[in-house]
Amino acid sequence: MVKMFLTKSDQKIVKEGLWDSNPITFRVLGICSALAVTVQLKTALVMCAALTFVVAVSNVIISALRDMIPSKIRIIVQLSVISTLVIVADQFLKAYMYDVSKQLSVFVGLIITNCIVMGRAEGYAMANPPWKSFLDGLGNGLGYSCILILVAVAREILGSGTLLGYPVIPQTFYDHGYINCGIMVLAPGAFFFLGIIIWIQRKISGYTEES
Amino acid sequence: MFEEFLERRSKKIRQLFEKGKPLEKLYPVHEAMDAFLLTLGKTTKKAPYVRDAVDLKRVMSFVVIALIPCILMGFYNTGYQIQMAKGAAHSLMGCLWLGLVKVLPIIMVSYIAGGFWEVLFAVVRKHEINEGFLVTGILFALILPPTIPLWQVAVGISFGVVIGKEIFGGTGMNIMNPALTARAFIFFAYPAQISGDAVWIAVDGFTRATPLAVAAIAPKGASAIAALSQAGYTFQDAFLGFIPGSIGETSALACLIGLIFLLITRVASWRIVAGCVLGLTAMSSVFFMLNGDNSLALFSLPPYWHMALGGFAFGAVFMATDPVSACATQAGCWIYGILIGILTVLIRVVNPAYPEGVMLAILFMNIFAPLIDHFVVRQNIKRRLARAPRK
Numbered sequence: 001m002v003k004m005f006l007t008k009s010d011q012k013i014v015k016e017g018l019w020d021s022n023p024i025t026f027r028v029l030g031i032c033s034a035l036a037v038t039v040q041l042k043t044a045l046v047m048c049a050a051l052t053f054v055v056a057v058s059n060v061i062i063s064a065l066r067d068m069i070p071s072k073i074r075i076i077v078q079l080s081v082i083s084t085l086v087i088v089a090d091q092f093l094k095a096y097m098y099d100v101s102k103q104l105s106v107f108v109g110l111i112i113t114n115c116i117v118m119g120r121a122e123g124y125a126m127a128n129p130p131w132k133s134f135l136d137g138l139g140n141g142l143g144y145s146c147i148l149i150l151v152a153v154a155r156e157i158l159g160s161g162t163l164l165g166y167p168v169i170p171q172t173f174y175d176h177g178y179i180n181c182g183i184m185v186l187a188p189g190a191f192f193f194l195g196i197i198i199w200i201q202r203k204i205s206g207y208t209e210e211s
Numbered sequence: 212m213f214e215e216f217l218e219r220r221s222k223k224i225r226q227l228f229e230k231g232k233p234l235e236k237l238y239p240v241h242e243a244m245d246a247f248l249l250t251l252g253k254t255t256k257k258a259p260y261v262r263d264a265v266d267l268k269r270v271m272s273f274v275v276i277a278l279i280p281c282i283l284m285g286f287y288n289t290g291y292q293i294q295m296a297k298g299a300a301h302s303l304m305g306c307l308w309l310g311l312v313k314v315l316p317i318i319m320v321s322y323i324a325g326g327f328w329e330v331l332f333a334v335v336r337k338h339e340i341n342e343g344f345l346v347t348g349i350l351f352a353l354i355l356p357p358t359i360p361l362w363q364v365a366v367g368i369s370f371g372v373v374i375g376k377e378i379f380g381g382t383g384m385n386i387m388n389p390a391l392t393a394r395a396f397i398f399f400a401y402p403a404q405i406s407g408d409a410v411w412i413a414v415d416g417f418t419r420a421t422p423l424a425v426a427a428i429a430p431k432g433a434s435a436i437a438a439l440s441q442a443g444y445t446f447q448d449a450f451l452g453f454i455p456g457s458i459g460e461t462s463a464l465a466c467l468i469g470l471i472f473l474l475i476t477r478v479a480s481w482r483i484v485a486g487c488v489l490g491l492t493a494m495s496s497v498f499f500m501l502n503g504d505n506s507l508a509l510f511s512l513p514p515y516w517h518m519a520l521g522g523f524a525f526g527a528v529f530m531a532t533d534p535v536s537a538c539a540t541q542a543g544c545w546i547y548g549i550l551i552g553i554l555t556v557l558i559r560v561v562n563p564a565y566p567e568g569v570m571l572a573i574l575f576m577n578i579f580a581p582l583i584d585h586f587v588v589r590q591n592i593k594r595r596l597a598r599a600p601r602k
């Protein structure tokens with residue numbers, strides 16, 4: 001199905017963000033929000049959707065404007081596009097998913113300063129046509145999402161014994177002395193999993209910092 | 212005759228593990244067993260030759276030997292505390308046996324679970340199984356409370372070996388002491404099983420605060436020593452180790468015996484241990500002098516009490532001196548040790564959340580050790596450059 005819509009070079013752009021230069025495991029960007037919103041899967045999912053929306057759409061808009069933006073004030077222009085989109089996402093969440101929006105607190109607003117969004121706008125959208133920029137934004141958003149979801153699933157199961165709020169660890173475990181791992185609810189829990197994911201991914205891709 | 216027999220047998224077994232043979236993948240396991248049971252058949256053919264017979268394996272086994280007093284005391288005290296709590300008679304052999312039954316499973320789980328990861332990484336990465344693990348496994352068991360659930364022991368040592376050591380590249384590459392990393396993980400992951408009043412004596416439902424906790428919760432302005440003696444703790448008991456605490460660290464005397472052995476064999480750096488003692492003495496003296504009517508009770512705890520209580524003696528002797536994660540330069544060792552001593556007292560006295568500070572102090576300084584070494588080396592280069600004749 002994917003092949004019907006995307007040409008080979010298009011697929012490559014998406015794959016780039018998903019795997020080869022994944023914003024979290026390869027560029028190690030956006031770590032702050034990755035630590036903060038992955039205690040529960042629900043907040044992570046909403047955050048992923050919001051970020052993917054912002055990075056994809058801002059890439060399109062900035063790419064469409066790229067020949068008109070004076071290079072001296074380009075960061076300001078990029079920021080105003082991004083922050084407009086973030087406010088849209090934030091208001092949408094407040095209107096339709098008030099509880100989750102409360103839990104995410106400032107982190108939706110902080111997408112404005114997320115290095116991934118700024119990085120893609122400055123590094124890709126400013127030099128490429130809108131369709132390609134859209135795919136690049138999508139790929140990076142999804143790459144970010146994949147890692148966040150993996151971390152959030154692990155943290156919610158180990159830290160709270162639930163998944164999306166439903167208990168997944170059988171009661172007999174608790175009866176026999178099993179206890180939820182408290183450190184998984186704290187920020188270090190996310191660091192452990194991010195580290196392990198980065199380790200595994202670099203083992204597979206063979207990438208090293210030194211080379 | 213017997214040697215020949217052994218030689219032939221081991222040759223036959225070795226063949227099974229060689230390249231292309233069925234057990235090729237398990238070569239590291241065979242290698243470790245072989246080196247452990249027999250001596251190495253290898254001799255160095257080219258320079259440089261090492262004069263000393265002490266290699267990494269022997270260094271590690273020296274540490275295990277130095278731990279024997281602590282282990283025995285751990286067995287005895289665990290049993291002794293149980294008997295005391297029950298108000299039962301406490302004979303030497305009876306206490307030893309009771310403690311053995313409690314502690315041996317913890318040590319075994321620590322070795323088996325940690326050994327599993329050690330072997331797995333050795334097989335996958337095709338390196339030798341390192342004897343360092345014999346030390347990590349027992350150290351970790353000795354710094355746990357005797358009531359710790361066994362599955363948490365397994366989780367903790369797995370974390371310590373994989374995240375604390377193997378991720379960095381295995382023995383010799385780790386930044387932090389793996390046993391302490393494992394304990395820190397358990398400490399933050401399952402705080403109810405490793406802190407508080409109910410975990411230090413292996414009798415269900417029996418609570419007794421450790422001396423440091425007693426001193427920490429004493430009211431402001433009170434004398435810590437008075438609070439301790441009121442709770443039934445004497446300095447003699449604290450020094451000899453007849454107090455509740457983690458399995459192997461209650462006895463400062465046993466640690467002292469271990470220290471003497473480690474210093475004679477030159478496994479531990481005396482500078483680090485001296486630095487720890489110096490830092491602890493200095494910092495607790497400062498607090499002692501600042502002690503007023505409105506200060507925390509722990510301010511009034513004199514240095515010699517600080518040294519005997521908690522895990523300080525054990526940490527300074529066996530953990531801070533870990534050659535991999537400590538400083539390597541001589542001046543660095545002093546700085547590293549002194550800062551451990553200072554931080555220990557700081558955490559103990561002014562941070563009410565943690566009655567004990569040795570674990571965090573050592574881990575903290577482990578992270579700083581490379582930085583300290585870096586500056587010491589740079590300073591040395593500067594000094595020598597200044598001395599060199601100008602062109």
